[in-house]
Amino acid sequence: MAGRLTVRHLELFSAVCACGGVSAAARELGVSQPSVSQAVRDLEERFGTTLFDRVSRRMDVTEAGRRLLDHAREVLDDLEELEHAMGEGGVSVLRLASSITCGTCHLPRLLSALREREGGVKVRVRVEDSGSVERDVLANDVDLGLVEGLVHSDEIVAVPFARDELVVVGPPGRTGGRLGVRDLVREPLVLRERGSGVRELLEAALTAHGLAVDPVWESVSTEAIRSAVEAGLGLSVLPADLVARDVAEGRLARIEVDGLELARDLLVIRHRRKAVSPAMAALLALMPPGCRPGTERAPLAEA
Template sequence: MRLTLRQLQVFAAIARHENVSRAADALAMSQSAASSALVELERQFERPLFDRIGKSLRLNATGHGLRPMAESLLTKAARIEHYLDGNSLEPLSVGATLTIGNYLATLIMGDYLRESPAAQLRLHVANTREIVQQVLSCELDLGLIEGEAHDPNLLLTPWLNDQLVVFCAPDHPLARHDAVDNAQLAEQAWIVRESGSGTRDLIDRMLFSQLPHYQIRLTLEHTEAIKRAVESGLGIGCLSRLALREAFRRGSLVEIPTPQFTLSRHFYFAQHRQRTLGQGAQRFIALCHARWDQQEDTTALPLPFIP
């Protein structure tokens, strides 16, 4: 075999950092050794893998095709190494969208680390678009996302059902209605998530598309910020029922009945189609199922503690 795992490890690190020096530091090797490993890999197959732009290296089309295969092979090699060392789980990077990250993923992290105290686990919380991009670029081993994403290299597996809810402050005029029609909703000031989030995508497709006109007063990137703004009387919002359960229980927010809309969606596990999940990712998914396999949707989930 003409290539080595070390060459692939250097290639993957440079792809991640887009800089030979930073990649060499991450691998605890000299810059010249890292550069030589990359040059030798490209020379062996006469296939450049990066475009050289100043001091940065950007993956070209060949490099983009190689990266998930290299990452998958390195994951398998890490599993062998950890097995031979007596360890069962390789380091794991998980990405979660905001609702999942704030209300579900941390609970799974606790289960995971209680079961394997020595495991290395990283959680990155962002919107759906960013999590999907990082899964596709192999920066994350596994993504937990809200709503759907469409890319031929992305593999989505359904996990839980979720429901979005329109809500307002308890002293808002719509709080006293048994049902609210589209004309009334169109007159309101809306406080919503940013474009690129799974929540905003569903609102745009299933709710705003049915209103004759609508006014977005504020666009915020965090669910808690939206809840606080709505509590302050700045407008109405639409978020996952999971994110609103505690506020509904306290009475600081109330649901606006909107039976004319179907605001249900799935939570999904997202992975790169060409990458093999390591034992850590497989165990993380198993813990997700173990905790909530009996639940049909997030409205039945145990209430998380929110300080």
């Protein structure tokens, strides 16, 4: 390798790992295929090792390649953090992604407290389903995520910051007493989309009873679901905090379902290899203790 190791070498190498090949990486980055191939050859020559097994036109990362990828990600993440900080004129930037429930019931209060304590932090927020939040954290598109229930990747560090209850709701004036779990799945159901924390928790609870759901209406919008239920189009399962006012004012009726326990942790998540910036630490300092005994915030900031 004639020249010095550069950030560009690491960017191209990481892209090959992510895309599974030189051609796909070149297309993703909008560069020539020979330049990507040369970067890989340069790295293999510099470190005196094979970074990919080239079998049947596939490029599988070797053990040495995985070690390099871990370090490359750290370098690229640190560089991106530097670019964000310097690009904002020295103002700390905090990129957040939140599920709808967390974004509606918890994030506004947390950000208001953060603004009072750390006026120099500029916050950027996106609100989406829990699956998308996790993907954003894994891709380092955001610094922290707030989600409900389940986290699927071992690369994610997750710590509970609140407890959430889901309830079954129907149209105003709904009568007929308590339902059983099997009665619930026979009802027309208006539910959140697949991938949302609410939907995953409901499906997991029903699977334990050998049941599944076939909703008549699916939506990413909680407001659309509440309107549909109020109009009598079906029952739904929604966070208790989100529908508390609707139930109290008679727009929705809470329905008890025997044998259905729907409670979950709300989680703050980050990538395991993500360095904790001062802006991230400032928000984490505002998080209340987790609800389970022995849960602490420290692992999120130090893992």
